[in-house]
Amino acid sequence: GTQFTSGMWEQYTSDKSLAYKLVPIRHHEGNITERAIRTVEDQLRCYLKDQPHKTWYNYLQDIENNLNQVPHDTTEATPMWAHQGRQPSRPWENILHLKNTTTIPQQKIRENITRNRHRKLRKTNNSRKFTSLNVGDLVLIDQTTISDASKKVMAKLLPRREGPWVISQRCGRNSYELSDVNTGRIRGIFHINQLYKYTNPRHELLT
Known part of the structure; x- marks a missing residue:
């Protein structure tokens, strides 16, 4: 916290x-x-x-x-x-x-x-797959929004992952600082096990 x-x-x-x-x-x-x-x-x-x-x-x-x-x-x-x-x-x-x-x-x-x-x-x-990420890479993270009855939001119906976020800094061997792609707002520091490399959609309608 x-x-x-x-x-x-x-x-x-x-x-x-x-x-x-x-x-x-x-x-x-x-x-x-x-x-x-x-x-x-x-x-x-x-x-x-x-x-x-x-x-x-x-x-x-x-x-x-x-x-x-x-x-x-x-x-x-x-x-x-x-x-x-x-x-x-x-x-x-x-x-x-x-x-x-x-x-x-x-x-x-x-x-x-x-x-x-x-x-x-x-x-x-x-059983572990080792992945290497670099500053500037785009990644997704698991959805962290919780259900909110007042806003009529159900967590189970939200996308499983949120992003993409950009890696702005490497913090140690396995942790990365993520930022908003457009504003640069810092999202937080995440362990590499929590990150999923983002792949740009092949079709423009999916962007």
Whole structure:
């Protein structure tokens, strides 16, 4: 949101000696926080299936406990063990007098993180098509207009993509600033995965 590009935010992070990075809008893959948020949302959907949505905050403690007490794909360990060095207490262990021996050394956790990251990276790259765009190219972006009953606009009936917009600047390796072709008004910064190269229609009636 725009609050993260404000002068007040920049001053606050500077005063606190905090380094932060910005990612293109609507590109959740660039923000590792989004993955954790998605997991929380999935669990909230389960808790709120037959409950009023406004009560969502009542279940946050349960969700936190759930996430801290199950092994994660990347570390292959529970967050409780990875961060605090102790395993969660299981009710059945007390009943059956079992001893929890599923401890994982910290070095092993680091190795798991590295191995699983590389595995996921290879899988992603194998299915990804790399595209190169240049300043001056025309592109389309996904339609972002939402339905508005007052204006009698239905998002589902709008064109799937909007544009064309012109690439006015390259921002980093995979992000581009888009501008209006006629006025130069900046549309925003978008990740390359959100862009579709524009091809001029072959017939003048389609322009």
